[in-house]
């Protein structure tokens with residue numbers, strides 16, 4: 001079907017788009033229709049799979065304009081963070097893939113080179129696109145290639161320090177490069193900080209008055225939205241008292257500024273992009289958009305404009321999954337209880353107050369919570385300052401994002417022996433967000449930090465307990481790490497040896513199975529399967545995995561084989577650290593360490609990925625049985641539980 005035929009049938013215009021060239025040929029009227037079809041498509045598909053619906057509804061027109069003005073893939077379109085690239089995927093031949101968005105074997109939720117030549121940056125960590133753009137523009141200049149480089153960056157991502165390091169360099173280099181600031185005033189929640197205020201103040205300039213009018217008109221013609229959006233923008237505008245000279249910030253840096261433009265007006269964005277393209281140096285195009293635009297439940301969602309929900313009901317925007325008690329909730333509630341008792345406890349979030357649970361503390365003690373923006377490095381060192389000032393900061397971030405702040409944790413916090421607790425949510429294999437969102441590096445990376453203690457709770461009781469223990473530490477940093485999803489049922493210990501919980505034991509001490517954190521349940525199942533083969537397994541949860549507890553080494557010495565299983569990379573993981581501690585103590589029991597192999601693991605559900613990696617009870621039991629039987633043990637009759645067969 002051609003684009004022309006598609007005009008006759010509004011529902012079919014999108015179906016005719018096979019690549020950016022089809023969008024280039026469209027009339028303004030067709031583009032309007034296409035925009036509406038894309039929204040319907042996104043809502044229909046993402047409501048079934050879950051995903052970043054709010055951000056993508058906000059960039060429909062922006063992305064259309066980009067693909068009309070530039071020639072991807074020759075011109076490079078870069079999406080900071082990459083969660084807002086669905087429309088780009090739709091326009092670059094990947095509509096069919098949306099049925100399996102973020103599912104195993106299906107489309108990634110982020111740009112992916114394996115999917116398309118139109119994708120470049122796969123990293124889903126924020127605030128990197130301007131640096132990639134700087135490098136690309138330099139490379140094309142040196143190689144004499146005439147290609148445009150366009151980076152889309154949100155006002156949220158602009159709170160990340162890397163953006164400012166990049167801007168500094170981009171301005172100095174002076175290469176042609178276009179930075180589209182997608183300013184919707186929000187990260188998850190409203191973007192905080194001086195920059196956000198400044199962007200708001202830009203809205204005070206006369207040009208912005210025109211944008212407001214245009215947005216008002218456009219909204220009047222759009223079925224789902226209307227007055228409320230105009231009022232919100234207008235309220236923002238009126239709320240800012242201390243206007244600074246519009247554009248000054250960027251132009252002082254030496255970067256041309258175009259805007260603000262109504263980011264939902266394709267011709268307006270196109271005109272700005274064409275001007276920027278022809279300028280021949282670095283240009284910022286400031287586009288004002290609305291997160292969740294055109295879909296009432298997203299626009300009205302005060303928490304995060306449906307930033308990245310699971311599957312949801314199209315009519316209401318409500319999640320389909322039944323609510324359950326998550327690890328995050330247990331942490332959030334216990335933190336408030338501790339904060340009630342300890343006025344020195346304060347919280348820090350890097351633009352993720354709700355997803356990390358810090359918002360619960362903020363609701364009770366707003367003056368004791370700091371949202372620092374998407375600035376994990378700053379969060380760590382600011383926490384160091386808070387600790388130096390006599391407080392105990394709790395920095396709540398997703399495990400994958402603390403990687404950024406390694407040097408800050410190492411030197412700014414640990415070297416100064418400061419009591420800062422880092423709470424790492426979404427640790428381990430997380431699932432649909434794929435490789436860059438897996439929280440599998442923390443135990444290895446931060447395991448090398450002297451004086452840093454790491455706890456991995458197995459259930460809600462140990463989460464609460466270990467959080468208290470962590471916050472009680474006053475001579476150095478602590479990390480508490482737990483996975484995503486519904487918290488595991490409480491698994492009481494048989495006894496405790498030092499910090500180590502013994503979860504199961506038998507008369508026969510063949511195998512010490514060290515089950516780290518959330519793998520405790522798996523450890524119990526493995527033990528009963530291996531017991532069926534006649535071997536005795538002691539299952540322990542070390543609770544504190546760094547430094548390796550001396551008691552764990554002593555327990556290891558009393559067994560014939562040690563097997564560790566952890567939800568993190570094997571390289572430098574708990575298993576390898578335990579083996580080292582055992583060597584140091586001259587304990588010569590063999591150790592087998594199970595965990596996540598080095599590599600980039602694709603997206604899927606957590607269960608699917610763990611199964612792919614052989615981290616199921618069945619697989620681990622088979623491994624353990626094979627290893628222990630290989631040690632030449634004579635299996636015994638399970639009926640006697642090996643009581644007389646000790647050797």
Ligand SMILES: Cc1ncc(C[n+]2csc(CCOP(=O)(O)OP(=O)(O)O)c2C)c(N)n1
Pocket residue numbers: 055058081083084124125126153154155156157158182184186187188291350351352374376401404
């Ligand atoms: C380093 C890092 N920290 C946190 C996040 C989690 N995160 C994903 S999107 C987002 C908000 C981004 O806001 P913005 O750039 O304005 O884009 P929008 O979603 O509003 O379009 C955050 C905090 C991340 N991706 N990377």
